[in-house]
């Protein structure tokens with residue numbers, strides 16, 4: 494144990510590094526945690542302690558840290574080709590990965606456009622949708638419909654279709670002006686309505702919005718099944734089925750943002766499968782490389798691709814590039830991740846782990862300060878409130894979630910609540926014993942946070 498090294502690193506960090514999504518002042522009292530290495534579900538700190546990564550390092554680390562097959566693939570790729578621009582050049586990892594993504598995603602998605610991270614995938618999908626309509630002579634279509642409570646990233650386009658006040662409010666004057674349709678969030682279901690009834694009602698409201706605005710709208714963007722950063726709010730798959738039908742009826746694109754929920758998180762390989770739908774654009778990132786390197790992909794249909802295909806470009810070709818588009822190392826990491834998902838019964842194992850997690854969480858449903866315990870596969874969330882009968886939320890300024898976070902670190906678990914929502918999104922390699930530990934620490938943290 495070398496706490497002095499950890500302290501020195503934390504002090505050097507605070508002198509130069511500006512951290513994401515962080516009020517740096519908070520770290521005057523909560524030291525930054527320098528991580529030396531990681532394996533499986535655990536982060537090992539320079540302080541000699543280990544921390545269970547219950548949130549998969551911002552939902553990226555799908556299979557566990559340093560999965561041996563991903564590490565081997567990366568080492569092999571480093572000895573062959575580090576990087577080459579993807580304009581005018583190509584390479585096997587980019588081709589193979591595109592072929593594999595087309596094979597495993599819902600039918601009809603036949604073309605793959607690479608980008609670097611989740612937000613840039615959203616930028617790509619928004620631009621592609623707008624540009625498609627322009628190319629087919631419908632340039633009056635310039636707006637997007639997004640859902641309340643949705644999150645799609647923090648670059649300006651992605652933030653425009655995000656409805657989480659924390660991220661959006663400050664920058665609102667800089668943003669596009671989408672239309673927001675009410676979320677089918679089952680937590681907001683009316684008494685006796687249930688998740689399916691709530692989905693139906695919200696589809697009715699969306700229809701009314703489309704009747705007024707479809708002519709100026711390019712696409713509807715949705716996080717299928719779980720609105721993650723908005724508080725792990727979940728909805729019934731019927732909403733997605735109905736949404737697909739509405740997009741067809743009004744001739745709009747459907748953009749499915751599976752950046753957080755793709756690759757098995759909700760129980761099926763892709764969340765859209767649970768509604769038996771295929772979107773016009775499917776955005777993937779995060780778990781795509783098993784949490785090793787930044788990469789994203791936008792899949793789309795032949796019809797959309799063909800609207801950009803022309804002998805003389807004249808503004809038809811899609812103009813979007815990042816220097817590291819389709820980086821070979823990232824593509825190899827993604828291929829290795831997909832090979833593990835193909836060769837091993839990962840989703841089957843997840844079903845057993847998800848059932849174990851549900852059983853451990855069940856007693857919390859009766860807690861006087863818990864309004865809801867919800868779960869979709871390997872995502873589970875606990876909604877902390879002042880009083881479970883009224884569901885009155887704790888004021889954000891009280892930062893109850895932060896107390897759970899701090900307690901987690903004291904006990905050796907990374908729980909990073911979203912406001913007053915304590916959630917779990919662990920790597921798929923987590924064991925039942927580790928789940929027990931994770932839930933035990935969260936339950937203790939909740940008791941501390943409410944007093």
Ligand SMILES: Cc1ncc(COP(=O)(O)O)c(C=O)c1O
Pocket residue numbers: 610611612613615644645646647716721722750751752753754778779
């Ligand atoms: C659903 C969803 N879309 C987009 C993003 C943005 O991804 P990135 O943080 O890689 O830009 C996130 C990130 O949390 C996300 O959860």
